[in-house]
Amino acid sequence: MQREQCGSAAAAPAAGIPGPWKAERVKRRARELGADLVGIASAADLNAFPPDPRWPQTPDRISPYCRSVIVVANRIPAGAFRCKSNVPVQYLDMLVMRKMDRLAYRLAEELERDGHPTFVTAAQETDWSYKRASYGRLSTRHLGVEAGLGTLGLEVNILSPEFGPRLYLTGILTELELEPDKRITEQVCIGESCARCLHACPADAVLHWGIDKRNCAQEAQEFGFAQILKFFDHMIDHPEQDKSKLFASRDFFGFWQGLLRVGGSFGDCPRCLAVCPVGNDYHAHLADVQKVIPEKSPEKTALGKRYKESRVRHDRGEGEKLPGLSDWNLRWVGSEGYQGMVARQMQAYKKLQRDRLERQASGSADQEA
Numbered sequence: 001m002q003r004e005q006c007g008s009a010a011a012a013p014a015a016g017i018p019g020p021w022k023a024e025r026v027k028r029r030a031r032e033l034g035a036d037l038v039g040i041a042s043a044a045d046l047n048a049f050p051p052d053p054r055w056p057q058t059p060d061r062i063s064p065y066c067r068s069v070i071v072v073a074n075r076i077p078a079g080a081f082r083c084k085s086n087v088p089v090q091y092l093d094m095l096v097m098r099k100m101d102r103l104a105y106r107l108a109e110e111l112e113r114d115g116h117p118t119f120v121t122a123a124q125e126t127d128w129s130y131k132r133a134s135y136g137r138l139s140t141r142h143l144g145v146e147a148g149l150g151t152l153g154l155e156v157n158i159l160s161p162e163f164g165p166r167l168y169l170t171g172i173l174t175e176l177e178l179e180p181d182k183r184i185t186e187q188v189c190i191g192e193s194c195a196r197c198l199h200a201c202p203a204d205a206v207l208h209w210g211i212d213k214r215n216c217a218q219e220a221q222e223f224g225f226a227q228i229l230k231f232f233d234h235m236i237d238h239p240e241q242d243k244s245k246l247f248a249s250r251d252f253f254g255f256w257q258g259l260l261r262v263g264g265s266f267g268d269c270p271r272c273l274a275v276c277p278v279g280n281d282y283h284a285h286l287a288d289v290q291k292v293i294p295e296k297s298p299e300k301t302a303l304g305k306r307y308k309e310s311r312v313r314h315d316r317g318e319g320e321k322l323p324g325l326s327d328w329n330l331r332w333v334g335s336e337g338y339q340g341m342v343a344r345q346m347q348a349y350k351k352l353q354r355d356r357l358e359r360q361a362s363g364s365a366d367q368e369a
Helices: 023-032 043-048 078-082 087-113 140-146 196-200 213-220 225-237 240-247 250-261 271-275 280-290 298-316 341-368
Strands: 037-042 068-075 118-120 167-174
Touching: 023 037, 023 068, 023 087, 037 043, 037 140, 043 068, 043 140, 068 087, 068 140, 078 087, 078 280, 087 118, 087 167, 140 167, 196 271, 196 298, 225 240, 240 250, 271 280, 280 341
Parallel strands: none
Antiparallel strands: 037 068, 068 167, 118 167
């Protein structure tokens, strides 16, 4: 299957691309506007297969006229995951989401200008009526899977072959009927035999193809909504004469900074992203600094071993079925199972490195001659 990836092509005016808005033109335009990955999902498929049928995050809940969802993704630069603190990742999260919002709006505007009603959903937005947790009107992870950009990992982040989980996605809903991309049916995540996300998680939030969102939020959203509520509960019960000290505290400043630029209120903990070995960005920039996982413990190792044993029994049809690998969820995990994608990536990457060194050596020899 052809992957829809781009480099840093300069944005060209839409008028320079002739013809009707077909799928290939839409994806080409998204890449020109700055998308690293782009795919198209059928609204009908998204309506038929919501992530959780009890709480359907579907296009028809937003607009009954939507025919297609254009899914764009932008990577988080790997350099941020080489730093001593999480602050660079927090800041880049904000920049990446702003970049996505701009390019998504421009594409929606161009489609609508040509007669196709189109709008953009917020990439990171919570619908308060959904489970009283951070669930948006659409799941961008599942949008990405349906658009052929990746599959869900052990900790149910979306993993793309190019960037692993180090990316953000957003959806552009349009009434234009576009040919959808095919889903990736091979499991991108190595799974239980890797379990690096499980070993690295400081909140012990990684389940067996699932996530404990409450535990995750304690680390991932240090200054998020739940933490703000706790702070104000504490402030109300605090002695009146000492309340001024709370306003001069690190927590209060963190909330203020989060309101200004998202940092700390979203995406504060990058550990599962940093240690995931999927993607050429990991092989090129992270394998050296993320090889050792300080958070790994005998308890986490034992849990990973139990996950692996449970998976073997599940695949044989023995023992309890794993909810994260139900027939419904297998659609997004990858129905073919893991087939060695990361090993193939590593081999291809090493070959590229060898070829590059050979070209450099050949160029040096030519110059000396």
